[in-house]
Amino acid sequence: MADSGFPFPANVGLATQLQSIVRLNGGIPATIGILNGRAKIGFEKDELVELASSAGKPETKKVSTRDLSYICGLGSCGKKLNGGTTVAGTMVLANSAGISIFATGGLGGVHREGETSMDISADLIELGRTPVTVVSSGCKSFLDIPRTLEFLETQGVTVATFADGREGDVDLPAFWTRDSGVPSPMVVQNEEEAAAVLHAKKRLGVKPSVFFANPIPPEYSIDKNRIDKIIAEAVYDARKNGITGHANTPFILGRIRELTGGDSIPANTALIKANVARGTRLAVEYQKIMRDEHRDKLRKAFQSDDSTLHALYSDSLPLSMSRESFPSSESSQLVSSTEVISAGSLAIDLACDYKPESPLPAIQAPELATSNPAVIKQSIGGVGQNIARAIHYLGTSVRLCCAVGEDAAGFAALEMLNQSGMQVAGVQQIGGGARTGQYVAINDAKKDLMLGMADMKIQELVSEEFEKLWKPQLELVRPQWLVIDSTWSPQAIRKWMTTGKSLGAKVAFEPVSTAKCKRLFQPLAQTLGEFAAVPNNLVSLATPNTIEIASMHSAASKADLFEREDWWQIIDAIGLSSSGSRDKLVSMTNATLVDEGVPQQSIQLLPYIPTLLTKLGSQGVLMIQLLAKGDARLKSRDSAPYVLGRSTNGNDIVGGVYMRLFPPAEVVAEDDVVSVNGVGDTFLGIILAGLTKDESRDWPHLIDVAQRGSVMTLKSNESVSPDISGLSSLL
Numbered sequence: 001m002a003d004s005g006f007p008f009p010a011n012v013g014l015a016t017q018l019q020s021i022v023r024l025n026g027g028i029p030a031t032i033g034i035l036n037g038r039a040k041i042g043f044e045k046d047e048l049v050e051l052a053s054s055a056g057k058p059e060t061k062k063v064s065t066r067d068l069s070y071i072c073g074l075g076s077c078g079k080k081l082n083g084g085t086t087v088a089g090t091m092v093l094a095n096s097a098g099i100s101i102f103a104t105g106g107l108g109g110v111h112r113e114g115e116t117s118m119d120i121s122a123d124l125i126e127l128g129r130t131p132v133t134v135v136s137s138g139c140k141s142f143l144d145i146p147r148t149l150e151f152l153e154t155q156g157v158t159v160a161t162f163a164d165g166r167e168g169d170v171d172l173p174a175f176w177t178r179d180s181g182v183p184s185p186m187v188v189q190n191e192e193e194a195a196a197v198l199h200a201k202k203r204l205g206v207k208p209s210v211f212f213a214n215p216i217p218p219e220y221s222i223d224k225n226r227i228d229k230i231i232a233e234a235v236y237d238a239r240k241n242g243i244t245g246h247a248n249t250p251f252i253l254g255r256i257r258e259l260t261g262g263d264s265i266p267a268n269t270a271l272i273k274a275n276v277a278r279g280t281r282l283a284v285e286y287q288k289i290m291r292d293e294h295r296d297k298l299r300k301a302f303q304s305d306d307s308t309l310h311a312l313y314s315d316s317l318p319l320s321m322s323r324e325s326f327p328s329s330e331s332s333q334l335v336s337s338t339e340v341i342s343a344g345s346l347a348i349d350l351a352c353d354y355k356p357e358s359p360l361p362a363i364q365a366p367e368l369a370t371s372n373p374a375v376i377k378q379s380i381g382g383v384g385q386n387i388a389r390a391i392h393y394l395g396t397s398v399r400l401c402c403a404v405g406e407d408a409a410g411f412a413a414l415e416m417l418n419q420s421g422m423q424v425a426g427v428q429q430i431g432g433g434a435r436t437g438q439y440v441a442i443n444d445a446k447k448d449l450m451l452g453m454a455d456m457k458i459q460e461l462v463s464e465e466f467e468k469l470w471k472p473q474l475e476l477v478r479p480q481w482l483v484i485d486s487t488w489s490p491q492a493i494r495k496w497m498t499t500g501k502s503l504g505a506k507v508a509f510e511p512v513s514t515a516k517c518k519r520l521f522q523p524l525a526q527t528l529g530e531f532a533a534v535p536n537n538l539v540s541l542a543t544p545n546t547i548e549i550a551s552m553h554s555a556a557s558k559a560d561l562f563e564r565e566d567w568w569q570i571i572d573a574i575g576l577s578s579s580g581s582r583d584k585l586v587s588m589t590n591a592t593l594v595d596e597g598v599p600q601q602s603i604q605l606l607p608y609i610p611t612l613l614t615k616l617g618s619q620g621v622l623m624i625q626l627l628a629k630g631d632a633r634l635k636s637r638d639s640a641p642y643v644l645g646r647s648t649n650g651n652d653i654v655g656g657v658y659m660r661l662f663p664p665a666e667v668v669a670e671d672d673v674v675s676v677n678g679v680g681d682t683f684l685g686i687i688l689a690g691l692t693k694d695e696s697r698d699w700p701h702l703i704d705v706a707q708r709g710s711v712m713t714l715k716s717n718e719s720v721s722p723d724i725s726g727l728s729s730l731l
Contacts (some may be wrong), residue, residue: 014269016045020274025280025478025693030099032090034083035065037075039098044468050218054082062250063089066120076351081595081652088126089211100198101133103279105272106175108213108427109139109148111248112235119244120151127209128155133198135279136731137271138180138213140259141229142252145174153185154207158197162215162278173215176222176267184213191278192650195285199293214278222263230259291418294501297648322678329660337398338423338477339692343496344384344471344485344510345456346402346427347437349719351377354445377675381511381719382415382437383485386678388616389684390709392422393725396472396692401426401473403462409436426473434458437487447673452513456487463492481688483508486516491494491528494518497538498529506691508541509609510684511548518555533543533566534626535653543684546598549614553601562604570607576644588644589622589661598622599659603644606657613687613703615680620664621703628675662700665707668714678719683710686724690731705730 012433015031031043035051043051054060063071063083069415071081086105094102108121110329121143127134139148149172154161161184163170174180194212201210234255238244242612243251249583257264281286298459331466388400396474400422404410406429415437417424437458442451462469470492474482484493486505497507511517520539521531531538541637544552561567585594593599594614600613602624610626632698633639634646634655667669686706690697705727712721 008055009049012049013053014272015043015048016645020476021273022280023274023425023472025277025286028425028476030094030097032085032093034061034068034075034080034081034085035069036080037072039068039072039093041093041099044313045675051082055084055139057082060084062086065089065092065126066122068092075307075386084119087123087136088121091123091126091130091132091134094132095130099132101135101146101279101283103135103276104270105136105275106185107134107139107148109143109145112142114144114145114147117239117244124148124151124155124157125212126235127157129150129208129614131207131209132172133210133212133282133284135212135214135275137175137216137275137601140249140253141174141180141227142235142256143182149185151254151444152211156206157205158186158210159213160188160194160197160210161183161213162194163187163189164215165189173213175271176216176227176264178215178218178221179224181224190214191281191285194282195289198286199289212278214271214275216267216271217274220267222260222267222635226258230256233259233405241467257572258280266466278497291415296666302612327493332401336427338399338479339715340388340391340396340481340483340506340688341396341401341426341474341477341479341486341500341580342384342388343401344387344483344484345382345437345487345512346385346400346404346413346457347382347439347454347456348413349379349381349677350438350440351677352381352441353377353443353447354450357447365450366442366444377717379677379717379719380413381439381678383487383510384483384531385417386681386719387483387485387510387685387688388422389420389599390682390718390724391689392420393720394686394731395725396687397423397701398417398476399423399426399473401428401470401478403428403430403434403458403469405429405434405436405458406431408437409438428460428462428469431459434461441675441677443676446659446670447676449676457599459487460489463489466492467496469498470496471598474503474505478503480692481506481508481682483510483688485510486512486519490519490522490524494524494528496540501538507538508538508543508684508688509539509544510681511544512550514547515553517548517552520552520560521555521559521582531608533564533570534610536566537608537610539609541613542609543613543615543680543687545615545617545680546593549598549601549605549612550596553605555603556608560654561608567607569607569651570654571604573649573654574603574606574626574645574657575648576603576657584644588642593622593661599624603657613683615683618667619661620665621662621683621707623660623662623699623703625658625699627655627658628718629653631655631658633658641692660700662703662707664711665704668711672715674717675719676714679710679713682713682720682724683702683707685720686710686727686731690729693731700730 030041032041033051035047059081061071061081063085063638064086065088068089071083087104090102108123111119112118127193161170161172171179172182172184198340234252237255238248238251259394355373355375356371384402385400388398404413410429437456440453441449444450482505484496500507554603585599589599598614606626612621612624615620627634642658643658644659644662682704686709689701709724711726712723
């Protein structure tokens, strides 16, 4: 945008809009340019402003292929020059980064009287030798279009125009106008056909690029006769003033802007937006073909329908996999329809179930320091992924935000997500030796967890990149619910929560483990946002187990959260008496839970997390909820046995506390338990799917459905049972 003819700050606004268009259409934007003597592929917002604001200044250059070495070389010597890259320069840099599709405004070409001046754009040379597909609105109208096409033919470049339903001969567009009077050498109807052309080119080993011409939207097209006269005058002025070479195109563009009275600016804006959208959709379609081709290769290589899992640890993935990411299955889906973001871990799970050789062993657990017989199963898991998958199975739109490595496990995980139809635009693939998360569960003969080993270092690596990787996801999607697991760093957890809440999302928290759940309450700098009691609470819902609730309570206590004035105001408003409270708690739950302190600890956490669903395994679920003033359950006869306390101090926020112990939906026989992995994640996923459909829904019914779904996962080989999709009608 530095040399595009758009003035500052309009060029910054346009560049930002273009990045959003890429994301909306299922791609990842990578703006290319030269900043302070360095080639940049992908710009931060402040860098984009710095480059765009330098437009028109002497230190800002128009950078083509010939200029790259010069400007970057001087940069290493301390001369910090900026530059907007031409189509040729951009192609070179894109190719070096493995980017195979590039969208822009217009293409350079053979200038008028180029047969004598030899003024031929390097764009045409680069198209003939650099395999980066270019999408633009044809070449600029003031060029010699017939000679440009002749030159591209000599270079072996495929040139095709998008017809979009038009039949018969179709003109090559001429930037501001849809028709140039010059027939297009070839025609494609849509992105699917264009992607097929690219795939055939790859398989045939054809090196020259493909150029797709995308006509300007009809409503912005300038009348051909009018623009031809204006161009003739602008070209004459350039010749009269001796403007040639690099200076020629910017001069003519500026003169056309003057002569059209500014009409060329909205046309420029419309065509570049249309080209970026078209280019992104083309990239998505192309990656679909590549994904399907790779899947077929895997199946043939391993002669198995389960080839993806066999390939998890294969070192022989095709070389193309290291340069071409998998597509998003959401390419045509509006992100505004996404109701939930699940921000957390994705891992390859290994469940190791102890399988004693004797049918009636005296010891139900494996022995330490030796090898044990076991049944080992492999699947895709991770808390964030499991929750997202459960929500997806129930027909609720969910985006998973997590990180995977550029390793075999990462590629296989992306493939499995795509096969399931889940959104993967929020899955970031990290290079530099980062390992995709892995989790190993060692279970006893009853399939209860004895020991878990987790390699989730990748989550900590990307936690530091919240502003760059994750905040844009939240701002783009603006979900109804945001669910976070505790595999993130404490700082990232707090940033996710404060950003989500600022965008109107309700936040759910999955503790994951006794050690990691403490991160929720870790004291942090006030600039990250502090924990506060309702109505300013960051978290709306959490689903710990009994040992996690104790760990969370301990962390909150150490952080002095039970000494805050706003905490005391809510506790005082609850209206619980100090005498006889144990007997009441026992009557509403049971003596074991009270002796363990589960309801007491939960009540103390309520000001910060107003809904706590504590998973009790075979004992069911304990729900403790802070009721708002005016909640219908405060007056309901059916709910009266479960109202632990009522506010009597005139508080305008709190009406009371609801506590209810729900029995298990089913007591599962030991022989029917396949795996405990993902059971709790399934529970939370179903709860959130239900809440997105109806915030004021019947909690007892919702918890019953969630427990039934958890049982399905308990009996399944999968981390989340696909059978839970049958529960969607109950929500």
